[in-house]
Amino acid sequence: xxxxxxxxxxxxxxxxxxxxxxxxxxxxxxxxxxxxxxxxxxxxxxxxxxxxxxxxxxxxxxxxxxxxxxxxxxxxxxxxxxxxxxxxxxxxxxxxxxxxxxxxxxxxxxxxxxxxxxxxxxxxxxxxxxxxxxxxxxxxxxxxxxxxxxxxxxxxxxxxxxxxxxxxxxxxxxxxxxxxxxxxxxxxxxxxxxxxxxxxxxxxxxxxxxxxxxxxxxxxxxxxxxxxxxxxxxxxxxxxxxxxxxxxxxxxxxxxxxxxxxxxxxxxxxxxxxxxxxxxxxxxxxxxxxxxxxxxxxxxxxxxxxxxxxxxxxxxxxxxxxxxxxxxxxxxxxxxxxxxxxxxxxxxxxxxxxxxxxxxxxxxxxxxxxxxxxxxxxxxxxxxxxxxxxxxxxxxxxxxxxxxxxxxxxxxxxxxxxxxxxxxxxxxxxxxxxxxxxxxxxxxxxxxxxxxxxxxxxxxxxxxxxxxxxxxxxxxxxxxxxxxxxxxxxxxxxxxxxxxxxxxxxxxxxxxxxxxxxxxxxxxxxxxxxxxxxxxxxxxxxxxxxxxxxxxxxxxx
Numbered sequence: 001x002x003x004x005x006x007x008x009x010x011x012x013x014x015x016x017x018x019x020x021x022x023x024x025x026x027x028x029x030x031x032x033x034x035x036x037x038x039x040x041x042x043x044x045x046x047x048x049x050x051x052x053x054x055x056x057x058x059x060x061x062x063x064x065x066x067x068x069x070x071x072x073x074x075x076x077x078x079x080x081x082x083x084x085x086x087x088x089x090x091x092x093x094x095x096x097x098x099x100x101x102x103x104x105x106x107x108x109x110x111x112x113x114x115x116x117x118x119x120x121x122x123x124x125x126x127x128x129x130x131x132x133x134x135x136x137x138x139x140x141x142x143x144x145x146x147x148x149x150x151x152x153x154x155x156x157x158x159x160x161x162x163x164x165x166x167x168x169x170x171x172x173x174x175x176x177x178x179x180x181x182x183x184x185x186x187x188x189x190x191x192x193x194x195x196x197x198x199x200x201x202x203x204x205x206x207x208x209x210x211x212x213x214x215x216x217x218x219x220x221x222x223x224x225x226x227x228x229x230x231x232x233x234x235x236x237x238x239x240x241x242x243x244x245x246x247x248x249x250x251x252x253x254x255x256x257x258x259x260x261x262x263x264x265x266x267x268x269x270x271x272x273x274x275x276x277x278x279x280x281x282x283x284x285x286x287x288x289x290x291x292x293x294x295x296x297x298x299x300x301x302x303x304x305x306x307x308x309x310x311x312x313x314x315x316x317x318x319x320x321x322x323x324x325x326x327x328x329x330x331x332x333x334x335x336x337x338x339x340x341x342x343x344x345x346x347x348x349x350x351x352x353x354x355x356x357x358x359x360x361x362x363x364x365x366x367x368x369x370x371x372x373x374x375x376x377x378x379x380x381x382x383x384x385x386x387x388x389x390x391x392x393x394x395x396x397x398x399x400x401x402x403x404x405x406x407x408x409x410x411x412x413x414x415x416x417x418x419x420x421x422x423x424x425x426x427x428x429x430x431x432x433x434x435x436x437x438x439x440x441x442x443x444x445x446x447x448x449x450x451x452x453x454x455x456x457x458x459x460x461x462x463x464x465x466x467x468x469x470x471x472x473x474x475x476x477x478x479x480x481x482x483x484x485x486x487x488x489x490x491x492x493x494x495x496x497x498x499x500x501x502x503x504x505x506x507x508x509x510x511x512x513x514x515x516x517x518x519x520x521x522x523x524x525x526x527x528x529x530x531x532x533x534x535x536x537x538x539x540x541x542x543x544x545x546x547x548x549x550x551x552x553x554x555x556x557x
Contacts, residue, residue: 040125043090044071046362048101050125063087093362093543095536098355099334099342102535105354106332106344111325112154112379113223113238115178115350119156119357119377123148126361128158141406149399152389153223153236154179154379157399158360162369162550167408168416170423171372171400172549173511174360174542175391175501176353176430177381180346181208181524182325183271185220188298191270198274198300200246202326206382209248209269211260212525213326217244218271222324224307229318239310244329245303246271271326274302290317328526340452340532347528352429352517353377355538362539363546371423372403373546381430381501391501397508418510423553425474426513427545428466428502429538432456432489434519434530444492449519451531454485455541458500458515461490466502471514475545477552482544484537487519 044050044067049057054074059067063085064077079085089097109118120130128146131137141147143165148158155178162169182205189201202209221240227233248271250259263269289296289304296304296316307324308316332344360375376399380390389395404420405412435448449456457475459467479486491497506513518538521529531537 039068039070041067041071042126042361043087045122045125046090046101046358047086047097048104049074049086052104058083058085059087060085063091090362093536093540095533095540098358098536098539099532101358102351102354103332103334103342103344106346106350109350110219110240110242110327110346111182111221111223111238112179113236113323114221114240115353116150116153116156116377117238119158120148120150122357122361123158137402137406138409139406141403143407147403151393151395152379155377155389155395157374157376157396158357159372159374159399159403160360160363160365161403161407162371162373163365163367164370165372165407166370167411168419168423169371170420170425170511170549170553171374172546173374173376173396173424173426174356174545175376175378175396175426175428175505176356177349177378177385177391177501178353179206179379179382180348180350181206181210181382181526182327183208183213184222184323184325185299189303190298190300193276196276197272198276198302200271200273200300200303202271204265205325207524208326209265210524210526211263212522212527213269214248214250214259216247216526217329218246218248218326219243219329220245220303220324220326222322224311224322224324225320226311226313227318227320229315234320237311239307239324241306241310242329246273246326248272273300295319295321330527334532335529336532342530342532342534343527344530345527347520347530348431348523349381349429349517351431351520351530351535352538355518355535356429356542358539359542359546362543364543369550371550372400373549374400375542378501385501385504392504392508396505400509421509421511424509424511425471425549425553426466426502426506426509426511427475427542428500428505428513428515429542430458430500430502430515430517431520431523431530432458432517433523434521436521442492442495444490447488447490449487449489451519451521451529452533452537453487453519453531454479454537455516456487456489456519458517459488459490460497460515462497463503464497464499465515466500466506466513467515471512474512474552475514475516477555478541478545478548481548481552482540484541484544486516489519 055076057076058079059075109115128148131147131149143161144163146160150156183202184205186201186203191199191201219242223236224239225236248269294317296319328345335341335343356375376396378391380387385392434451457472458465476486500515502513502515518534
């Protein structure tokens with residue numbers, strides 16, 4: 001009898017990547033900072049091997065020969081049966097190459113501030129230059145250059161200028177958002193002790209504190225505003241207490257009270273963060289941490305001490321304020337019989353945003369490129385995008401305007417800017433709804449996105465999406481050229497559509513635009529699910545769009 005050779009699973013290399021959650025109480029592996037002069041290759045950056053456990057960094061001899069000494073020190077040249085070269089996978093833009101980097105990104109960057117800091121490091125490693133919004137860009141932005149600029153530490157725009165840039169040429173843009181549903185600490189988060197518990201005052205951000213948040217293991221992270229007592233200078237520092245700090249306890253069914261649908265978010269969704277009896281002195285009896293009116297006196301005493309210790313702060317009163325939030329501490333990881341899913345918190349919308357930024361870093365650099373490739377990742381989408389760091393602010397339009405001005409200082413004006421926008425395209429990238437097998441009756445027939453298939457183009461007849469027939473044809477053309485599948489999504493007439501940043505940005509700039517995104521289950525839950533290949537499918541599509549926009553634009557009469 002002939003023995004059949006088993007077909008390899010499409011998730012085989014996903015299975016080979018070990019995903020071990022961090023030890024409780026210990027921080028996860030962080031990226032190692034190399035000397036400023038160290039050059040890092042594109043594939044090394046995209047594979048996210050820097051600072052990782054070198055036994056897991058399997059590479060082939062061919063790829064080893066291309067690495068710098070700094071990179072070689074972090075490689076494992078041994079490939080056992082069933083193992084693959086991670087750098088070869090990245091070079092070929094294989095979707096499975098991006099599963100583990102995306103899971104690590106989600107786990108290590110829980111807040112919008114950590115996310116922007118992560119992107120800044122990736123961009124700096126890729127030799128992008130920072131542009132200071134408070135300084136002139138004239139003489140700094142040049143054809144062939146790579147740049148990034150931030151606002152509020154929670155929104156970032158990165159772009160490259162083609163070597164053959166010509167005045168009036170357009171911008172291939174991808175826009176997304178990096179904020180997620182959460183619960184943020186109140187300005188005064190101290191709560192009176194009840195039944196011996198220390199509790200924390202929090203306020204919902206967007207749809208946070210919904211019923212999926214109860215009985216979850218929650219951590220705390222964000223940014224802290226600190227004044228140096230010696231220099232008098234004020235700055236922000238990032239912090240995360242990445243072991244479970246808080247929990248919102250449910251009420252047992254024995255009491256005869258239903259838990260879901262009617263609970264008061266102000267009084268019945270208050271996190272527990274400790275026991276009053278675990279402290280040698282009650283917070284009410286202890287000496288204040290700061291002078292009268294100090295911010296630290298308005299926060300739980302032990303929490304202030306934990307944050308200060310984490311940041312190496314010895315003077316509590318140097319903490320002027322903070323923006324901290326709760327987040328699900330369970331590791332992002334693969335699941336399913338073939339590990340074909342990713343389960344994690346904050347997938348909406350770190351998924352499309354991370355894939356878009358990686359797509360920009362992976363994009364080809366050709367001497368014939370004559371346009372601008374850009375990725376803009378915004379804060380505050382979940383609450384309407386109306387703040388200064390949101391998509392409805394002037395941030396993206398003014399970055400484009402200042403870039404065009406810096407490239408064309410002698411001819412800049414409304415005409416040149418209008419010409420630029422007319423030749424541009426915005427891909428508004430946001431997650432969409434994967435078909436839920438238990439509720440298929442709520443979906444529109446033949447408009448049910450699947451996981452691990454590809455980008456879904458989202459339409460809405462009432463303008464909640466910016467997609468139209470022309471922009472749909474353009475995105476399908478991208479998929480056709482790179483060999484990527486596209487899907488369709490639209491809601492039923494008896495459902496309510498969510499919104500995206502696409503309509504407001506496309507109307508502000510007047511450029512062609514479409515909404516499209518990767519699919520996920522359990523949107524707006526504290527923990528959601530996407531496909532293990534979807535981050536990589538996103539990287540491939542977004543890279544293709546950025547590489548091909550000029551070519552596809554020229555195909556239109």
